Amino acid sequence: MSETGRDLRLVARAGFVGRTVGRARGFVQANLVVLPAEQAEGFAAFCAANPVACPLLAVGAPGDPRLPALGEDLDVRTDLPGYLLHCGGKVTAAADLLGDWHADSVALAIGCWFGAEAALAAAGIRMRHVELGLQGPLFRSNRMANPAGGFAGPLVVSARPFAADDVPRVVAITARLPRSHGAPLHQGDPAALGVADLNRPDWGEPIPPEAGEILVYWGCGLTALAALEAAGLPHFATHAPGCMLVTDLPEEMPAWP
Structure with a gap:
C-alpha cells in the first residue's frame, strides 16, 4: 500500500471515522493517552516498567498537541479517527480533542501491534483479522503488570489466529519489532492466561481459531x-478502540527467506 502515516492522519483530521487496522502498512501505529501533567510522569514510569505491553514512543510537552518525534504536522487533538473521554468513571466518544485540550494536557504515545502487519504481509502470512476488518479480541489476563509511578493493574493481551505452520515465522518476525510489542507472550491454551471464554473478550471482537489455526x-x-x-x-x-495514531516512523521490515 502506498498510503503513509501522514496520509491517514490528514484524512482523520478531515473527518474520517474508522479503524486503522490494515491501513498505512509499514508505519508504526500508536495508542494515545492524554493526561494532566501531574500524572504524566508517573504514568510514563509505568510504561517504562512494562515495555512489552506499553512500549513508550513519545511524551509531549504540557499543552503541546504535537509529537514531532513521531511525525510531521502531527496534532494529537485531530489526527486520530476516534477518541474516548474518560470522566468520573463515564466514557464518551469524541470526534476530536479540540474542546478537551488544556494548558497542562500531556500526550503519550504507546506502540501498537498494527505496526507489525506490513512485515507479516511481506512474508506472505495470512492475517484473518485484517481480512475481516476487525481489531480482534483483547483480554485481561491473570498476569499482573509491573507497578510503577503509582499505577498498577492486569496485563492485557491481544489475540490473533494464525495457521499453525505460520506461527514459528510469526514469532520470529514480531520478535524483531519491539515498537509493536515484540514477540508473543503465549500461544494456544487460553486458560494459561486466565481467559475463560474466547467468545467474550474484554475489548474488541471474538475471532475463534479455525481448524489448523492457533x-x-x-x-x-x-x-x-x-x-x-x-x-x-x-x-x-x-x-x-482500533482508532490509532499512525506515525511517520517506518516499522522495521525483517528479512525472511
Whole structure:
C-alpha cells in the first residue's frame, strides 16, 4: 500500500471515522493517552516498567498537541479517527480533542501491534483479522503488570489466529519489532492466561481459531488503560478502540527467506 502515516492522519483530521487496522502498512501505529501533567510522569514510569505491553514512543510537552518525534504536522487533538473521554468513571466518544485540550494536557504515545502487519504481509502470512476488518479480541489476563509511578493493574493481551505452520515465522518476525510489542507472550491454551471464554473478550471482537489455526497472544497497550482505570483518575482521554495514531516512523521490515 502506498498510503503513509501522514496520509491517514490528514484524512482523520478531515473527518474520517474508522479503524486503522490494515491501513498505512509499514508505519508504526500508536495508542494515545492524554493526561494532566501531574500524572504524566508517573504514568510514563509505568510504561517504562512494562515495555512489552506499553512500549513508550513519545511524551509531549504540557499543552503541546504535537509529537514531532513521531511525525510531521502531527496534532494529537485531530489526527486520530476516534477518541474516548474518560470522566468520573463515564466514557464518551469524541470526534476530536479540540474542546478537551488544556494548558497542562500531556500526550503519550504507546506502540501498537498494527505496526507489525506490513512485515507479516511481506512474508506472505495470512492475517484473518485484517481480512475481516476487525481489531480482534483483547483480554485481561491473570498476569499482573509491573507497578510503577503509582499505577498498577492486569496485563492485557491481544489475540490473533494464525495457521499453525505460520506461527514459528510469526514469532520470529514480531520478535524483531519491539515498537509493536515484540514477540508473543503465549500461544494456544487460553486458560494459561486466565481467559475463560474466547467468545467474550474484554475489548474488541471474538475471532475463534479455525481448524489448523492457533491463537497467538501479545502484550497490549490496553494494559495502560487498565492501569488508568484502576487508578481512578477523574479525567483523561484515549484513542477509541482500533482508532490509532499512525506515525511517520517506518516499522522495521525483517528479512525472511
